[in-house]
Amino acid sequence: MLSEYSISDLRCITPVKVIKNSSVVVKENIIASVGKTAEHDFRTGKKYYLYPALVNIHDHFRGNYLPRVGPSKGTFYLNWAPWDDDLKSSPVYEERANVSVEDCYLLSSYKNIFSGVVTTNDHFPHKLNDDILPGLPLRVIREYALEHECSSYDLKWGDGIEIEHKRAVDQDIPFITHLEEGFDEESQSGIDILEKLGCLDDHDVLIHCIGFSDLDIEKVKDAGAHVAWCPASNMLMFNVTCKIKKILQRGINVSIGTDSTHTGSVNILEEMRYAREIYRNLYNADLDAKELVKMVTTNPARAFRMDSKIGSIAEGKLADLLLLKPQVKDPYEALVQAEPEDIALLLQEGSPIYGDLEFRELFEKRNVEFSEITLKGFSKLVKGDPAHLLKRVQENVGFAKELDFIPLDVNNV
Ligand SMILES: [Fe+2]
Structure with a gap:
């Protein structure tokens, strides 16, 4: 398993402050450092904003x-x-x-x-x-x-x-x-x-x-x-x-x-x-x-009395992180206006649970069981298999039930 890696070349919204040209190092399940990089680095090319997971x-x-x-x-x-x-x-x-x-x-x-x-x-x-x-x-x-x-x-x-x-x-x-x-x-x-x-x-x-x-x-x-x-x-x-x-x-x-x-x-x-x-x-x-x-x-x-572990980006906290492709420049406005397809990567304790295809290696190297889905026309990777879940729900209710909070294409499932 990939125990240490970094995500770099991003804007970090802690969210109390905004740090430009930043990076985070994830070690096992925690944020080991902010502003440094590790040997195994995922460079984002300045296009992403990083927030604590919601x-x-x-x-x-x-x-x-x-x-x-x-x-x-x-x-x-x-x-x-x-x-x-x-x-x-x-x-x-x-x-x-x-x-x-x-x-x-x-x-x-x-x-x-x-x-x-x-x-x-x-x-x-x-x-x-x-x-x-x-x-x-x-x-x-x-x-x-x-x-x-x-x-x-x-x-x-x-x-x-x-x-x-x-x-x-x-x-x-x-x-x-x-x-x-x-x-x-x-x-x-x-x-x-x-x-x-x-x-x-x-x-x-x-x-x-x-x-x-x-x-x-x-x-x-x-x-x-x-x-x-x-x-x-x-x-x-x-x-x-x-x-x-x-x-x-x-x-x-x-x-x-x-x-x-x-x-x-x-x-x-x-x-x-x-x-x-x-x-x-x-x-x-x-x-x-x-x-x-x-x-x-x-x-x-x-x-939730969990602020020593989650809710912000700081060294020693759990690596629960949300990497976003912002649609507007202001870092706070970008999150408020975000849609599910704008989320490039979502990490729980350093392991990906949802994200873009470019992070397939991370899903594999953190031993996550995942599937590829089509969400609102976008190809994504996600922990588990929600497309088959939705298909099963449709079979159980007897018609092609749609749920707005799971906007998946299940035609090819
Ligand atoms: Fe309630």
């Missing part, structure tokens, strides 16, 4: 299927519970039942990989995903404590708020929960519930938060808790999102998450663009591209 803070791996399920035209939900009813009575839910759980997890893996994500969370009970996660072609974190929702609508995914939160504190892992996803009195009491139980602190990763009052925002700030912002999902279900401007102004750590494609965007790149669009619509102001990039790199790494 982190999608919120997803549900069983829930990625299309089309979306939402309220009937012109109406919106008061809380998430009627959405759950609509989902379970929808034809798409029935159709998805023909796809095995394992294949749902693989579909979700490629949704994330094709958009540059190497680390994410399947917000779901451990007993239902523990056996599946280690075999997936990307990192889906296994070290987390959770609740479904801190309200009486809670689906009891964990062992209870206090036990789960204590587990997070004891093990130094995140406590992840939907919170205040709605407008009725019960949905809006999430912060009060956490506070009364002594469970509001910096372990908390709070998803959605659309019911937050100004006082709730102050409490979250004081506690050092983290917010997961899923604007596409919020707007589809509720026609409103959280008070994002105020939350950002208070300096709360915000990360962007896709949620599942039953309600959210098709991938994290689309979700970043949607976040910017909705911010512009709400406040008539631009959300800075650098801030958006941090919301899918450094910020979620911190929320």
